[in-house]
Amino acid sequence: MSARRAIVVTGADLAQQALDLLHDFEIVYAGKTPQEDDLVALCKRHDPVAIIVRYGKVGVAIMDAAPSLRVISKHGSGTDTIDKDAAKARGIEVRAAVGANAAAVAEQALALLLACAKSIVHLNERMHAGHWDKATHKSVELHGRTMGLVGLGAIGLRFARMCDAMGMKVIGFDPFAQNVPGFIRVVDLATIWRESDAISLHCPLTPENRNMINAQTLASCKRGVILVNTARGGLIDEAALLQAVRSGQVASAGLDSFAVEPMPAPHPIHGEPNIVLSPHIGGVTGDAYVNMGVGAAQNVLAVLQAAHA
Structure with a gap:
């Protein structure tokens, strides 16, 4: 020794x-x-x-x-x-x-949000295959939409400023948050589910909030909601999310963290066109x-x- x-x-x-x-x-x-x-x-x-x-x-x-x-x-x-x-x-x-890693993760959350709203991955694949979908495709405009944040720590607050800068209405839930900026309306979780056009998770994983995104909470969201998770995979019941995406209740999801990591292959989510994936690299920058x-x-x-x- x-x-x-x-x-x-x-x-x-x-x-x-x-x-x-x-x-x-x-x-x-x-x-x-x-x-x-x-x-x-x-x-x-x-x-x-x-x-x-x-x-x-x-x-x-x-x-x-x-x-x-x-x-x-x-x-x-x-x-x-x-x-x-x-x-x-x-x-x-x-x-x-x-x-x-707050800046890095917040930027990844924004990238996933925009990829979902603007169909970046799908349109890129179509273009490379020789298609031109201008006459048939409509993206989602985020300006004026409501972003619901679960977690208002360093990452959540940084991401909130990005959403505010794009003209989104920002609501947030965090029982421990202090000195919340005036442009964020602090609400309860039921309001997050009910009012949000897009939801982004920025909270730690605890025994109490494991699978907080599940069949019941997804059903109480607006139809066509966008979901982004750069926090912890255990916050989401992945089977329930996949079912909600396939039914159209969730328009699209951008995921950077998963219940099991590395993500096992094959996985039920693999190949799902309306779920954008990245391998938990939100915080991985130089x-x-x-x-x-x-x-x-x-x-x-x-x-x-x-x-x-």
């Missing part, structure tokens, strides 16, 4: 700017697709004081394999892959790099990679320095 304290990264790399902050530590990489057994073995071997979570889950077995562990730091904003109750019981702090790495490193240092104060 190295004389330097170790930090395990559940990934294959970390931004150089983050590594510069962590120069006093031994950095141990778990690889691109770390499994629990791999992480347990690494923790037993290196007894890390911190884990930076990029991929995979961190549960009880991993925590118990690292008796010196003081902080689990998420390389991003969503901590649903970390067993927070187990961490709390062991005196291990869980931190997230909140807002580090800038966000640096911001998330630096944020995760700063959170590690803050906890460890406080422990030694």
